[in-house]
Amino acid sequence: MQERTIPVLTSHQPSPQDSSVALLGNADTAVHSGLGRHPELAGAPHADAPRTDAPHPHADAPAGGGHVLVVGTPGPRVDRLTQTLRSTGHEVSHAPPGKVNQQVQQAPPDAVVALDEHGRHGPDPSRTPGDQRAGLDLIREVRTIPGGRALPLVMVTATPEPAGIVDMLRNGADDCIPEASDPVELSARIEAKLRRVPVPVESLLLDPRTGLYSHPHFLDELDRELQRPEASRRGGVIAVVGVAEIGALEARLGPRVRREVAERLAGVAERLGSFCDRLGWDDDGHLLMLMPGVDEETARRALQKFANTVAGTRFVVADENVRLTPAIGWLPLAECPDGTQAIAKARDAVQEAIRHRDLRPVRYAPWMRGAPHRHRRRPLGSLIRPALSALSPVLTLLLGVGVPFVLYQQTYELGWDLGSAMYWVVVAGLVLSALLIVLECLYSLDSTPRPEKPGQPYPPxxxxxxxxxxxxxxxxxxxxxxxxxxxxxxxxxxxxxxxxxxxxxxxxxxxxxxxxxxxxxxxxxxxxxxxxxxxxxxxxxxxxxxxxxxxxxxxxxxxxxxxxxxxxxxxxxxxxxxxxxxxxxxxxxxxxxxxxxxxxxxxxxxxxxxxxxxxxxxxxxxxxxxxxxxxxxxxxxxxxxxxxxxxxxxxxxxxxxxxxxxxxxxxxxTTLKALWNQRSRWAQGWLQVSLKHLWQGLRSPVFTVRQKLGMFVLLGWREIQPWLTLQILPILLYSAWRAGGFERLDWAVPICVLAVVFTMAAGPVQALFAWRLAVPELRQRSPWFWSYFFVSTFFYSHFKNLVARQAHLKEALGDRQWRVTPRAAAKAVARR
Missing domain, CATH: 3.90.550.10 (Spore Coat Polysaccharide Biosynthesis Protein SpsA; Chain A)
Structure with a gap:
């Protein structure tokens, strides 16, 4: 692969013409270069050296200043470098490799200049890899001592190959300069570092690339918030936002996407307003959110709105148009012992959110850490629930028939004829259900037709x-x-x-x-x-x-x-x-x-x-x-x-x-068992939706009165109707008890007969409309529709009502197991 030229902030390469101004040149070279004005650097002038009154090319350069620590193996190179720095006005101390920490503690420097030992004698195949990495070891030593991360560090190297310079810059050096450079250039570079002290990104309060708190400083902010007295804290939430697609994006576009993704997420949070007090990010691309002074429900709603906005936005990341799935984990500040643990717990919740990818913020729970619960007893409900589920048919009859019958008896003894009132409620309910079915059938004949032409060209x-x-x-x-x-x-x-x-x-x-x-x-x-x-x-x-x-x-x-x-x-x-x-x-x-x-x-x-x-x-x-x-x-x-x-x-x-x-x-x-499992799941799912959305929908300003009526029928009446139809049994038992036996009941009440006829007629009407509007291959199967009419009237309607009542009990017991509907290749109905 062709080597790519890497631009670096270094001096020009040494050449015969440039050797006259070498930082670490010998005394003769220094004299010929005009450095004889600095006897402490160049030594005594040579007796035969020609005098010159011409000014030095850098005579007008400003003098240096500040305390510089020179790091290198003692010897002539270190001595000459020390003399060079002192000649430009710096206070200089020296530390050999391995003693940097001790010297920094004794006399903290303003900058460090280190000699790269690699290549000082030219290429040598016999040198060990440890010798070749001596410069990187010096960088690592400086950067790992207390206070060393923020010190300006300039490396002086004898052989400035591009690859070696790149390695040193990437591993923590702030600048690299060849030994053949002008002493005043070295001084100017040190002065530049002192005026603009290089600080690691994670040491800055705000990341200069993203404008967010760096991870360590966000932890400091979080810890300060946690240390406030609870009386003055008033709630608060810590949230971590991950992205489900980050792994795929990084594999395709490189590690830069982590920073860019955090920037894009922060931009959305800022556009939504001030629900979040402080924003930070970590090296994995997570957005960190500190939300003090808010209750849990307010925070959850704000985080949900943030997630929906992010999911509905197309972002440009690494010059590519992408859609992101935010995964939010959060927990209240009251449950946070310290900042590090709080973020770790929120990140555990992020993993759970990524598993579902449904945009819902996930509140941290201890089980997300996978911690074992030794000697933990099974909750009583988990032991009772299977038995109750097995007895659900009996419970259905007990709740739907036994309890109402006793209630009607007792209220009658107290002077209230609740059973007779419920009789008319049930009749009205059956008539209403039949009427709704007929109305749907009539409206289906004139449903809105599909537009004949597309309003826009066909897109992907x-x-x-x-x-x-x-x-x-x-x-x-x-x-x-x-x-x-x-x-x-x-x-x-x-x-x-x-x-x-x-x-x-x-x-x-x-x-x-x-x-x-x-x-x-x-x-x-x-x-x-x-x-x-x-x-x-x-x-x-x-x-x-x-x-x-x-x-x-x-x-x-x-x-x-x-x-x-x-x-x-x-x-x-x-x-x-x-x-x-x-x-x-x-x-x-x-x-x-x-x-x-x-x-x-x-x-x-x-x-x-x-x-x-x-x-x-x-x-x-x-x-x-x-x-x-x-x-x-x-x-x-x-x-x-x-x-x-x-x-x-x-x-x-x-x-x-x-x-x-x-x-x-x-x-x-294809089997009754598979049908039961499928319809049980559907019925219980509809109940979940009704519990979650009915009241919210009836209060929503988005829906019209007509739509709210439809929502009540779709979500409310459908859940009431199975239990209402079952009331026929306790009402008959109550009527027989009150009359003294079934033989004394009057079965020919006109309005009751009419109600039964109208209710029974809804089934044939629906079957007739289904045949009329069915696809051609099924309309030709008329016997199927006749069979459906009889089976539905005398069995299938009761079957579906039974399934609905069972589903209500399962939901009450917390049994939400998903049973898949088995699939198999099957003979298809012929299409014509």
């Missing part, structure tokens, strides 16, 4: 396939091949973001496909345990202006990305497509789910969107603007991360569209 697009490979191994290759057949008029990249606990043979097949077609990008996500983590890892890697999110069993229609851009380019931020079951022939369960998906995606979603003014993202076959997805992310702690992300995006004012003609085909569960 990306597809993200989230996969758990052990479960998807049988189908993933077919899925990838189907994506590579998509028809899109611009660049389309397919990112397969997957996690797997161990290497699989299918990975080699995927690598072969990626080598054949560069559109496929394989992204294994180390440490991931959820679909949300896979999507979050992919969102900063994608290059497209919009992103389609898919599960690993989906085969989108060839024009899916074209059609999605028609919506996104005309003012929408997210569009949800129509998920169609492609393995309906596999089992009776698959047939049932195939028709149910038509009722959901062809009827309910479009009808609800038009009725209430907002749509939802269903987890797959959804298309997001990349900037919005980067700000929103997916929260892996939510069992339905798709609905949670929908509510958070809607609360920002995002517009969601639903398009039943935007088709992607997927696999349905």
């Amino acid at each position: 697009a990306s597809a993200v396939i989230a996969a758990y490979l052990p479960n998807e191994a049988a189908t993933i290759v077919d899925t990838v091949e189907s994506f590579l057949r998509l028809d899109y008029p611009n660049e389309l990249e397919i990112v397969l973001a997957y996690n797997t606990p161990h290497p699989l043979p299918v990975e080699e097949t995927l690598r072969e496909i990626a080598a054949r077609d560069p559109r496929l990008v394989l992204l294994p996500v180390a440490g991931s345990t959820s679909k949300a983590q896979n999507i979050n890892a992919a969102v900063t890697r994608v290059r497209g202006e919009f992103v389609g999110i898919f599960d690993a069993d989906h085969h989108p229609a060839p024009t899916a990305f074209r059609d999605a851009w028609h919506w996104l380019s005309n003012g929408y931020d997210v569009v949800q497509g129509h998920c169609v079951i492609r393995n309906g022939d596999s089992s009776r369960v698959a047939k049932l789910v195939a028709v149910e998906f038509e009722a959901i995606y062809a009827v309910s979603h479009p009808g609800r969107t038009r009725l209430y003014g907002f749509g939802v993202f269903g987890g797959s076959n959804g298309f997001w603007r990349t900037d919005l997805l980067a700000r929103t992310r997916m929260h892996g702690s939510m069992l339905t991360e798709d609905i949670d992300s929908t509510l958070r995006a809607l609360n920002e004012g995002s517009r969601f569209a639903v398009d039943r003609t935007l088709i992607s085909r997927e696999l349905a569960p």
Whole structure:
């Protein structure tokens, strides 16, 4: 490799003409150079030396000053250097190698001039590597003594090769000068160092490159804050901000990105205002935040806003446009024994935040340090919870039937006929549920059509396939091949973001496909345990202006990305497509789910969107603007991360569209057990979203009254309705008890009969609309729809209500285990 010329601040190279002004020249040379005016340097004039009255070229140079420590092995070179420095007005002391610390303690110098021993006799192959590194050892000795880091250090070298000079400068020298230089030049260089004392960056209060507190000074500031009396401190938080992509960026762009990333993060914090009192950084590129005088909730909200802003911004780092995922760890100052431990704990929380990449600030907890808990007893709840979960069907009947029946009895004994009032509440609830279903069906007939033309030219697009490979191994290759057949008029990249606990043979097949077609990008996500983590890892890697999110069993229609851009380019931020079951022939369960998906995606979603003014993202076959997805992310702690992300995006004012003609085909569960696990996860996830977002949404100024009504129906009524329908049983028992037996009940109450008829009619109406709006290949399967009508009316509706009630109990017990839906290659429904 051709050697690159490295510019350094050194004197010119020695030459025969320059040898007359050498720093360490002999007496004769000094006389001929005009240094005879300094007898202490040059010795007595030679008898034959010609006299000259011409002024010395540096006669007008200012005299030096200050105390200089000369470091070097005693001998003629040190003596001559000492005489040179004294001749220019410096006070000089001497220390041999190994005695620098002792001399500095006795008489602290203003500067150090050290002789580089390497090369003083010219090249010598017999010299040992230890001799060759003598100059670096001197630098290290000076820099490691107390106070030595801030001393100006000038190296005088006999053989100024560029490589040797570079090594000395990089290892702590402030300047290098050849022995052949003019003495006055050496003096001027020392004076320059004394006027502008070189201080290591970490010793400065503020880093001159970033404008932030250096790590040691930030620790000093933090320790001062911690030493304040608690009465005057009033809360406060310490936070550390890392970046999930820092390793990849550094591998590609070099270590400079650490400083630049910290600068970019600090710039965002400064733009957001004064929520942070002091900002610093460390050598790993972490941004350090000290937030005194704030309570935990205020700090968490400020840090969340900071994270969202960073994630939604494109930065230029090392001349490259990148998107960053901030990972924030924090803890209250009250839990910090000292600054060093506080930052270490916050960095542990950063690692947990990086694992999820969901932008949520992570509060430090002791388990993040991985400390063993010896002799720790298992909490009582962990012992009782499995037993309660196993008895959940009994608990459901006890809570939903037994407790209300006793309540109705007791209130009746007290003179309150609560049971009769609840009878009318239940009837009204059943009628309301049926009415809402019919309204959704009617509104679905006239749903908003897709714009015929795109509002802007087709941009680069990306597809993200989230996969758990052990479960998807049988189908993933077919899925990838189907994506590579998509028809899109611009660049389309397919990112397969997957996690797997161990290497699989299918990975080699995927690598072969990626080598054949560069559109496929394989992204294994180390440490991931959820679909949300896979999507979050992919969102900063994608290059497209919009992103389609898919599960690993989906085969989108060839024009899916074209059609999605028609919506996104005309003012929408997210569009949800129509998920169609492609393995309906596999089992009776698959047939049932195939028709149910038509009722959901062809009827309910479009009808609800038009009725209430907002749509939802269903987890797959959804298309997001990349900037919005980067700000929103997916929260892996939510069992339905798709609905949670929908509510958070809607609360920002995002517009969601639903398009039943935007088709992607997927696999349905084929067994009742798999269906139970899938729907249990969905039901519990919806409950989590309701608990988190319902009250917040009803109070939000972003939503209209119509949207708030839809939110109450979607998040509130859906959780009440399963328990309300169960009240039929305790009300019947109560009525029979009060009447003296079932045979004495009047079953022909007109309004009750009408309510039952209307409620029962909702099922056939929904099945009819599902058949009318279904995709062609399923509409031809009319027997499937008749079967769905009967099964749904007499079994499946009760099945889903039972699943919802079980999910409520699981959430109350803290059982949030994710059970994956098994996938297998299956016979597809013929498409026509």
